[in-house]
Amino acid sequence: MIALGGKMIPCYTVQRNLACIQRIVGGVRWTSSCRPAPLLTASPVRALIDDKISIRGHFLPPRCPVTVCAQMQSDDGDLWEAFAHFNTNLDGTVNLTRDPSVGGSYLGCEPMGLLWGLQPAPGAEKKKVETPYVMLMSLLKGHVSPSERPSTELAAVTAERWYMAPGVRRIDIRQNGVVGTLFLPPGPGPFPAMLDLWGMGGGLVEYRSALFASRGYASFSLAYIGHKDLPGPQHRINVGDPYFKSAFQLLQDHPQVYRDRVGIIGLSFGVYLTLRLANHSDIKPSCLICINGPAGSNIKLADADGRTEQMENDQKYWTYDDQGTVSFRAVSLPANLSPESKVELDHLTCPLMYIVGEDDLSASSIENANLIEETLSAAVKSQLFTRLSYPGAGHLIEPPYTPNSRASLWSVKPQKLVTLWGGHLALHAAAQEDSWKKILEFMETNLRH
Amino acid sequence: MDMKQHCVKLSLTIHALHQCEDGHSWEAFAHYNADATGTVNVSQDPSLGGTYSGVEPMGLLSNLRPVPGSKTGLRWRKMNVQTPMGVTISVYQGHQTEGFLDQVLLASVVVERWYMAPGVRRVPITEGGLTATLFLPSGPGPFPGLLDLWGWGGKLVEYRAALLASHGIASMALDYLTPQMTKETGRMVDIDYFETAYRVLEQHPQILGSRIAMLGLSFGVGVTLRMAVYSKGLKLSCAVCISGSHVQPIDGPLEQMLTYLNKNAYKMRSDENNQVIWRDLMLPIPTDPSLKVDMGRLQCPLLLVVGEDDQNWPSSESAMDMKEMMERAGNSHLLTVLSYKNAGHLIEPPFTPFTRASTTKTDTNPPTKVMTLWGGELVAHSRAQEDAWRKTLVFLRENLYGGMKHGASFSNL
Numbered sequence: 108m109i110a111l112g113g114k115m116i117p118c119y120t121v122q123r124n125l126a127c128i129q130r131i132v133g134g135v136r137w138t139s140s141c142r143p144a145p146l147l148t149a150s151p152v153r154a155l156i157d158d159k160i161s162i163r164g165h166f167l168p169p170r171c172p173v174t175v176c177a178q179m180q181s182d183d184g185d186l187w188e189a190f191a192h193f194n195t196n197l198d199g200t201v202n203l204t205r206d207p208s209v210g211g212s213y214l215g216c217e218p219m220g221l222l223w224g225l226q227p228a229p230g231a232e233k234k235k236v237e238t239p240y241v242m243l244m245s246l247l248k249g250h251v252s253p254s255e256r257p258s259t260e261l262a263a264v265t266a267e268r269w270y271m272a273p274g275v276r277r278i279d280i281r282q283n284g285v286v287g288t289l290f291l292p293p294g295p296g297p298f299p300a301m302l303d304l305w306g307m308g309g310g311l312v313e314y315r316s317a318l319f320a321s322r323g324y325a326s327f328s329l330a331y332i333g334h335k336d337l338p339g340p341q342h343r344i345n346v347g348d349p350y351f352k353s354a355f356q357l358l359q360d361h362p363q364v365y366r367d368r369v370g371i372i373g374l375s376f377g378v379y380l381t382l383r384l385a386n387h388s389d390i391k392p393s394c395l396i397c398i399n400g401p402a403g404s405n406i407k408l409a410d411a412d413g414r415t416e417q418m419e420n421d422q423k424y425w426t427y428d429d430q431g432t433v434s435f436r437a438v439s440l441p442a443n444l445s446p447e448s449k450v451e452l453d454h455l456t457c458p459l460m461y462i463v464g465e466d467d468l469s470a471s472s473i474e475n476a477n478l479i480e481e482t483l484s485a486a487v488k489s490q491l492f493t494r495l496s497y498p499g500a501g502h503l504i505e506p507p508y509t510p511n512s513r514a515s516l517w518s519v520k521p522q523k524l525v526t527l528w529g530g531h532l533a534l535h536a537a538a539q540e541d542s543w544k545k546i547l548e549f550m551e552t553n554l555r556h
Numbered sequence: 557m558d559m560k561q562h563c564v565k566l567s568l569t570i571h572a573l574h575q576c577e578d579g580h581s582w583e584a585f586a587h588y589n590a591d592a593t594g595t596v597n598v599s600q601d602p603s604l605g606g607t608y609s610g611v612e613p614m615g616l617l618s619n620l621r622p623v624p625g626s627k628t629g630l631r632w633r634k635m636n637v638q639t640p641m642g643v644t645i646s647v648y649q650g651h652q653t654e655g656f657l658d659q660v661l662l663a664s665v666v667v668e669r670w671y672m673a674p675g676v677r678r679v680p681i682t683e684g685g686l687t688a689t690l691f692l693p694s695g696p697g698p699f700p701g702l703l704d705l706w707g708w709g710g711k712l713v714e715y716r717a718a719l720l721a722s723h724g725i726a727s728m729a730l731d732y733l734t735p736q737m738t739k740e741t742g743r744m745v746d747i748d749y750f751e752t753a754y755r756v757l758e759q760h761p762q763i764l765g766s767r768i769a770m771l772g773l774s775f776g777v778g779v780t781l782r783m784a785v786y787s788k789g790l791k792l793s794c795a796v797c798i799s800g801s802h803v804q805p806i807d808g809p810l811e812q813m814l815t816y817l818n819k820n821a822y823k824m825r826s827d828e829n830n831q832v833i834w835r836d837l838m839l840p841i842p843t844d845p846s847l848k849v850d851m852g853r854l855q856c857p858l859l860l861v862v863g864e865d866d867q868n869w870p871s872s873e874s875a876m877d878m879k880e881m882m883e884r885a886g887n888s889h890l891l892t893v894l895s896y897k898n899a900g901h902l903i904e905p906p907f908t909p910f911t912r913a914s915t916t917k918t919d920t921n922p923p924t925k926v927m928t929l930w931g932g933e934l935v936a937h938s939r940a941q942e943d944a945w946r947k948t949l950v951f952l953r954e955n956l957y958g959g960m961k962h963g964a965s966f967s968n969l
Contacts, residue, residue: 141764141766142764143697143698143699143700143764143767143956143957144695144696144697144698144699146724146953146957147695148724152673152674152722153668153670153674165957166957166958241674243675243694245695260695260696261695261696262695262696263675263694263695263696264673264675264693264694264695265673265674265675265676265694266674267674272665272666273642273665273666273667273668274644274664274665274666292665293644293664293665293666294646294661294663294664294665295661295662295663295664
């Protein structure tokens with residue numbers, strides 16, 4: 108009901124009057140005709156983030172220009188958009204699995220292009236994994252930009268994209284001083300498991316773990332910097348080796364985790380933590396996955412007494428472009444890493460997969476991959492090493508069909524900077540799709556057999 | 557559904573468990589042998605026994621039935637369409653047939669099945685004295701519209717309309733046997749009630765008034781055919797009639813249909829299990845033209861869906877009679893009949909539990925509970941539902957969306 112001049116009017120009456128006015132004015136909407144609007148379908152309408160979706164338009168005029176656009180709202184309320192231009196087939200259909208985009212956020216035939224092509228708001232990522240991303244997909248008349256949606260929209264469909272499958276359980280862990288979130292698949296277990304480590308952005312990044320659990324693995328996202336439940340000032344790492352060991356053992360000891368099948372995955376600084384943790388004689392992971400990170404560090408973890416050091420040392424390696432965007436790449440060049448911090452890998456007993464984005468502008472991934480490969484080769488352990496290398500991919504190689512940004516806001520006290528991740532859109536998307544598949548295969552081989 | 561294990565040549569039971577809105581538990585299970593890699597693929601591998609056998613990709617859903625010890629005469633229906641049907645699918649070692657809760661569970665997943673796609677809007681309608689719910693697809697429209705009628709037992713049954721809206725058709729589920737109006741006046745609604753419903757659809761700003769269909773099941777078929785042929789107030793693009801008949805007194809109010817049925821109530825009989833068969837009430841198909849809808853006057857495409865083992869309505873006999881009438885009148889090109897051997901009365905959207913008989917309340921005073929026999933054999937009926945639903949969607953799309961002229965462009969329309 109709408110209140111209009113003090114009188115209550117049923118909403119649809121008002122809508123009907125407005126629609127009549129539109130028709131009288133001979134409005135822009137061609138839909139005031141004797142034909143229903145065309146149909147836009149998406150299948151499946153509810154799926155996991157790493158599932159493919161088939162988007163099609165039907166009952167359109169043949170050989171006509173149309174735009175398909177996708178809109179998604181992040182948890183912070185920012186709006187992300189992608190669009191692609193098509194020409195309909197002779198039978199009046201458009202099918203993103205079959206047809207090439209001739210303009211817009213991506214070109215060529217890319218069934219998932221509207222998803223990975225979404226341009227995100229700076230710094231946006233999904234923090235609440237228990238709710239889906241709601242994608243609104245629209246079919247627009249002509250080759251237009253999404254800003255013209257209100258006057259050109261022909262049809263729409265809504266799809267939900269989930270990080271958590273039905274039945275997956277999310278559990279806050281604050282135990283033995285360890286801060287993290289555990290995701291368990293449905294069912295009794297025991298499940299093979301992954302310890303999930305992210306970079307210096309800090310906080311708790313849960314979505315990869317949620318997806319692992321949706322694929323049958325218990326997964327534990329661990330916080331180690333920038334979290335209110337961790338000791339000390341949030342801009343420093345105030346935990347040390349004992350913390351990471353406790354976390355691994357906590358996961359192993361969980362009644363629903365199969366203790367002999369626990370792996371570790373790390374991205375960025377998380378790679379250093381992964382390698383360091385695996386180096387302990389009493390920590391025996393079943394496999395390691397390292398994405399775009401260093402084998403050593405100038406940042407010291409807290410010592411046994413919990414003392415930490417400042418982090419300013421690394422700033423001398425920061426480089427800036429003309430727009431003041433900073434690249435951290437040189438920080439992790441092997442030559443710039445403190446020699447005693449470089450992780451010894453001679454004692455490694457499990458397979459290690461290293462994933463390189465060749466356009467990584469945040470870490471010296473290629474050089475570190477080389478370093479690790481050489482170290483293992485010297486220890487006659489090359490058979491443990493697998494490298495996946497992706498041209499044109501940047502630093503943040505994440506689960507597929509999600510937006511990627513070449514740069515974003517980086518909150519560093521005292522100033523806020525924009526940092527460069529690297530990566531070219533379509534190439535980075537292809538890297539995410541392929542690497543995710545190979546990550547899951549690697550996990551299956553090492554954690555299930 | 558795939559299931560991987562590290563052991564080889566394992567005999568396994570896959571079990572589905574669902575708790576419905578009334579709190580009853582439903583289950584299905586099947587016995588499989590894993591292959592050399594320890595994999596079972598329900599879409600491809602045969603079940604060796606259980607509640608179904610053979611290759612049945614959707615068998616765990618279509619074969620759900622009340623767990624042992626449940627009340628008899630249950631019928632599965634989802635009345636709240638805004639939440640999903642949750643099914644827990646589990647794997648047990650060995651070939652089990654009972655006591656699943658006490659067995660060692662190897663693994664399980666949870667599956668959600670929805671009637672409403674994201675973005676579909678549910679709008680209660682009380683305008684014009686209607687008791688109805690309208691489901692609108694996502695998007696600006698205009699959408700073709702559909703009036704959805706169920707049968708005996710009344711109530712506002714929303715799931716089929718919700719599903720149709722999820723496929724792009726603005727659909728209105730209409731309660732016409734137990735609406736608010738009847739509760740207040742004690743009288744059955746008449747033709748003008750349906751004409752009001754049609755008008756609400758026609759005038760809705762997001763619905764294309766020139767593309768409206770009607771879908772009726774059981775008693776709803778009689779209403780649909782009557783409206784399609786005789787009502788001056790509406791013009792249907794097409795009609796779908798499932799498990800019903802054209803037999804009814806066509807002069808006078810709709811209430812007369814009830815009188816006609818009551819008059820013939822003596823023809824009701826029971827089978828050896830005391831399950832009530834109502835199909836004879838309208839048999840034999842009358843020759844008197846005042847007792848059946850004049851199908852020769854139908855002007856829109858009609859899809860008839862018929863279960864040959866329908867024990868509730870004489871749908872097969874009625875379909876045959878309707879076909880003859882239309883052939884004589886020369887409009888049989890409008891008719892498509894889907895006839896399914898061993899399918900029963902309740903031909904509904906697929907992959908939901910099958911009911912051969914269930915408890916219904918009679919409208920005597922006081923009302924009594926009887927076991928009504930709907931008919932149908934599980935496997936044949938499940939296949940019929942799958943096939944009929946797919947063909948119904950194609951039929952509706954062709955008639956409501958289709959008809960695009962070659963060479964049309966946006967500006968021509």
